Amino acid sequence: MYMGSANVSERAVAAPSLAISTVIFALRPSESSGRPTLWIPLVRRIREPFKGLWALPGGPLTHSESLQDAASRNLRETTGLAPSYLEQLYAFGGLHRSPSQRVVSIVYWALVQPTEAALADESENVKWFRADRLGDLAFDHNAIVDYALWRLRNKLAYGSVAYHFLGEYFTLAQVREVYEAVLDTRLDPANFRRQLKSTPEIEETGEYLQGGKHRPPRLYRYTGRPGLDPDNRSKP
Amino acid sequence: MYMGSANVSERAVAAPSLAISTVIFALRPSESSGRPTLWIPLVRRIREPFKGLWALPGGPLTHSESLQDAASRNLRETTGLAPSYLEQLYAFGGLHRSPSQRVVSIVYWALVQPTEAALADESENVKWFRADRLGDLAFDHNAIVDYALWRLRNKLAYGSVAYHFLGEYFTLAQVREVYEAVLDTRLDPANFRRQLKSTPEIEETGEYLQGGKHRPPRLYRYTGRPGLDPDNRSKP
DNA sequence: GCTAGTTATAGTCATTTTGACTAGAACTGA
DNA sequence: TCAGTTCTAGTCAAAATGACTATAACTAGC
Numbered sequence: 001m002y003m004g005s006a007n008v009s010e011r012a013v014a015a016p017s018l019a020i021s022t023v024i025f026a027l028r029p030s031e032s033s034g035r036p037t038l039w040i041p042l043v044r045r046i047r048e049p050f051k052g053l054w055a056l057p058g059g060p061l062t063h064s065e066s067l068q069d070a071a072s073r074n075l076r077e078t079t080g081l082a083p084s085y086l087e088q089l090y091a092f093g094g095l096h097r098s099p100s101q102r103v104v105s106i107v108y109w110a111l112v113q114p115t116e117a118a119l120a121d122e123s124e125n126v127k128w129f130r131a132d133r134l135g136d137l138a139f140d141h142n143a144i145v146d147y148a149l150w151r152l153r154n155k156l157a158y159g160s161v162a163y164h165f166l167g168e169y170f171t172l173a174q175v176r177e178v179y180e181a182v183l184d185t186r187l188d189p190a191n192f193r194r195q196l197k198s199t200p201e202i203e204e205t206g207e208y209l210q211g212g213k214h215r216p217p218r219l220y221r222y223t224g225r226p227g228l229d230p231d232n233r234s235k236p
Numbered sequence: 237m238y239m240g241s242a243n244v245s246e247r248a249v250a251a252p253s254l255a256i257s258t259v260i261f262a263l264r265p266s267e268s269s270g271r272p273t274l275w276i277p278l279v280r281r282i283r284e285p286f287k288g289l290w291a292l293p294g295g296p297l298t299h300s301e302s303l304q305d306a307a308s309r310n311l312r313e314t315t316g317l318a319p320s321y322l323e324q325l326y327a328f329g330g331l332h333r334s335p336s337q338r339v340v341s342i343v344y345w346a347l348v349q350p351t352e353a354a355l356a357d358e359s360e361n362v363k364w365f366r367a368d369r370l371g372d373l374a375f376d377h378n379a380i381v382d383y384a385l386w387r388l389r390n391k392l393a394y395g396s397v398a399y400h401f402l403g404e405y406f407t408l409a410q411v412r413e414v415y416e417a418v419l420d421t422r423l424d425p426a427n428f429r430r431q432l433k434s435t436p437e438i439e440e441t442g443e444y445l446q447g448g449k450h451r452p453p454r455l456y457r458y459t460g461r462p463g464l465d466p467d468n469r470s471k472p
Numbered sequence: 473g474c475t476a477g478t479t480a481t482a483g484t485c486a487t488t489t490t491g492a493c494t495a496g497a498a499c500t501g502a
Numbered sequence: 503t504c505a506g507t508t509c510t511a512g513t514c515a516a517a518a519t520g521a522c523t524a525t526a527a528c529t530a531g532c
Contacts, residue, residue, distance in 0.1 A: 016299065018254060018340060063252065063338060067329035090466055091327040091342045093303035102299060104254060104342075106327045147466050173508075191491065193510070198489095214508040215498035230326055230383050409479075427520065429481070434518095450479040451527035 016093070016102035020070045021058030021141075023089065023109040023148035024081060025131070026117035027165050027181055036181045038131035040145065041079050041120060049099050050138030054129070056145070058105065068231045071108035080121040083110035085164035087229055089148055097140050109148045111164040156182050159199070163222040171209050171217040172196055196220075252329070252338035256306045257294030257377075259325065259345040259384035260317060262353035263401050263417055264364065272417045274367035276381065277315050277356060285335050286374035290365070292381070294341065304467045307344035316357040319346035321400035323465055325384055333376050345384045347400040392418050395435070399458035407445055407453040408432055432456075 027036040042054040057078040061070045068086060075081055086108055093104040112120075122128065129135075131149060134142065155161040162178045163170070176192045179185075196202050201224035208216040226232045263272040278290040293314035297306045304322060311317055322344055329340040348356075358364065365371075367385060370378065391397040398414045399406070412428045415421075432438050437460035444452040462468045 016254065016297065018252065061252065061329070061340075064331070066331055067327060067340070088327060091303060091324060092466065093297070093342070095300070095302055104297075104303070106329070106340075143466065150464065171509090188491075188493090189508085190493085190510075190512090195490090210499095212508075213500045214506080215500095215510085217509060228386065230328065230379065407480090424520075424522090425479085426481075426483090426522085431519090446528095448479075449529045450477080451481085451529095453480055 016104045018061050019058055019103055019105045020061050020067065020074055021056040021105050021107045021144070022071050022075050022086075023056055023107065023145055024075065024079065024083065024112060025109065025148075025152060025165075026112045026128075027114055027178065028117060028128070030130075036114075036177050038149075038181055039117070039128045040131050040134065041081070041122075041126060041128050042134070042137070043078055044125040044127075045138050046125065053136065053138040054127070054134070055138035056107070056141050058107075061106075066231075067106055068108070071106075071110075075108075075110060079126055080119070081110075081112050081116055083112050084116070085111040085161065088231060089144075089151060092140065092144060094140065105144075107144055107148070109151065111161070113165060113167060115167065153183055160201070160224050163224075169205065169207065169209075169219040169221060171219060173217055175220075252340045254297050255294055255339055255341045256297050256303065256310055257292040257341050257343045257380070258307050258311050258322075259292060259343065259381055260311065260315065260319065260348060261345065261367070261384075261388060261401075262348045262364075263350055263414065264353060266366075272350075272413050274385075274417055275353070275364045276367050276370070277317070277358075277362060277364050278370070278373070279314055280361040280363075281374050282361065289372065289374040290363070290370070291374035292343070292377050297342070302467075303342055304344070307342075307346075311344075311346060315362055316355070317346075317348050317352055319348050320352070321347040321397065321462075322467075323463065324467060325380075325387060328376065328380060330376065341380075343380055343384070345387065347397070349401060349403055351403065389419055396437070396460050396463065399460075405441065405443065405445075405455040405457060407455060409453060411456075 024041050026039050026041075028039045029035065030037040041057065043057050045051050045053050045055050057075060059074045059078070061067065065073065067088065072083070072086060075083060087110075089107045089109045091104060091106045095102065097103055097105070117128075120126075120128070131145070134145060136142065137145070152161070156179060162175055162182075165178045166174055172193050173189065175196060176187055176189060179192070180187055201222060203221045203223050205219045205221055207219045209219055210216050260277050262275050262277075264275045265271065266273040277293065279293050281287050281289050281291050293311060295306075295310045295314070297303065301309065303324065308319070308322060311319060323346075325343045325345045327340060327342045331338065333339055333341070353364075356362075356364070367381070370381060372378065373381070388397070392415060398411055398418075401414050402410055408429050409425065411432060412423055412425060415428070416423055437458060439457045439459050441455045441457055443455045445455055446452050
């Protein structure tokens with residue numbers, strides 16, 4: 001492609017390369033307490049730079065797909081996961097994110113349900129980590145995860161995102177566990193329940209979850225609409 | 237650069253071109269009521285596609301500047317403005333945003349103070365429009381402005397952004413006028429003032445604004461820190 | 473210098489929301 | 503049948519909110 005012969009002024013206006021990455025969140029039971037906690041799948045870098053370090057799943061943007069499609073495809077290819085929620089996080093374009101070349105990364109964040117997460121490919125080069133124990137990641141990926149975590153907590157408090165961690169039917173206690181895991185606090189069951197019951201998007205069903213060793217909780221269903229960011233706006 | 241001879245498979249993986257645009261908001265007195273309203277500067281397209289239509293100020297990303305720097309420079313070059321607030325809005329990357337080629341636009345939104353806005357270059361090809369009366373813009377820029385407006389209203393309700401429309405010193409009534417203009421509602425002066433006075437980031441000064449034909453209002457100062465998105469996080 | 477007009481500012485009061493807590497209901501397992 | 507557990511409804515005080523009243527402090531016009 002003769003890029004090697006491009007002169008300085010041509011290189012100065014050449015567009016930086018464009019990549020897509022995704023921060024994927026799922027809830028899995030903690031080994032210690034058994035209570036749900038936040039986990040993130042990472043892939044191991046098999047080439048320089050940062051060869052051997054763990055990084056967010058990602059790849060180039062191809063010419064024939066939208067940004068969200070690219071994120072979705074990449075997520076499926078690298079981890080085998082199908083997200084229940086996918087939203088753009090931020091475009092990272094600092095000058096020195098990669099030592100070798102200028103890269104602009106458009107980063108998405110995704111939520112997957114525990115059933116999905118359990119099926120996920122896990123191998124030598126794909127592994128799940130607790131979100132609060134990631135170690136040093138490649139590139140600026142620690143900062144990206146921090147920001148994604150901040151956004152997740154924010155959106156959660158806002159209201160409409162917790163249900164994407166869960167299946168179609170759920171108990172109010174399960175919703176509370178999502179909040180407790182993500183925000184890392186304990187919430188009063190009675191007050192939390194009162195709040196949820198006052199939101200119209202949560203619909204009571206006639207069914208109950210059987211099998212626990214206590215009073216069977218009622219199952220609910222979420223009826224709210226997805227979201228309001230541009231990717232999800234004008235879909236049928 | 238031999239791009240002309242690139243074959244189909246090479247073109248399929250070639251990265252889309254990358255551009256930066258900015259939605260700029262300022263408050264200006266409405267001609268009709270005299271009360272402040274939201275205005276946006278647009279530039280006229282001088283080439284195809286959409287030649288002659290109005291569009292958001294924007295341009296290519298050069299190799300040696302960060303995304304935010306590019307937005308800042310571009311905003312200065314096209315409109316002569318220096319923003320008091322600048323934040324990334326969204327990366328738009330739909331397949332058919334431009335009829336001629338695939339373009340990914342990383343869009344910023346900015347607030348400028350009225351003193352700045354008054355100095356702004358206005359010419360045949362740069363003009364201010366009321367945010368609610370833009371007409372048909374080039375590309376998907378109407379949708380982008382809609383989303384920027386939604387974000388502005390959201391951030392305003394959140395709390396820390398109204399002051400960037402104002403100078404260093406301001407009266408509580410001026411803050412209320414910002415809210416009224418952006419949210420397009422009337423707010424009760426007494427209740428609004430009670431809320432502001434309960435937020436610690438707003439500091440009472442000993443000075444008063446003279447010159448009105450009524451009781452002189454006290455001047456306040458905003459002492460809150462900028463924001464928490466990645467661009468603004470680790471700055472000194 | 474008095475008065476009307478205007479906005480600034482403090483305060484009241486009923487309603488709603490929130491946080492801490494109590495207690496009974498409904499299940500399981502021993 | 504009882505102990506253990508969670509589910510669920512409810513109480514009560516504190517805090518926040520919305521509608522409103524009243525006074526303070528200035529200017530403009532007479």
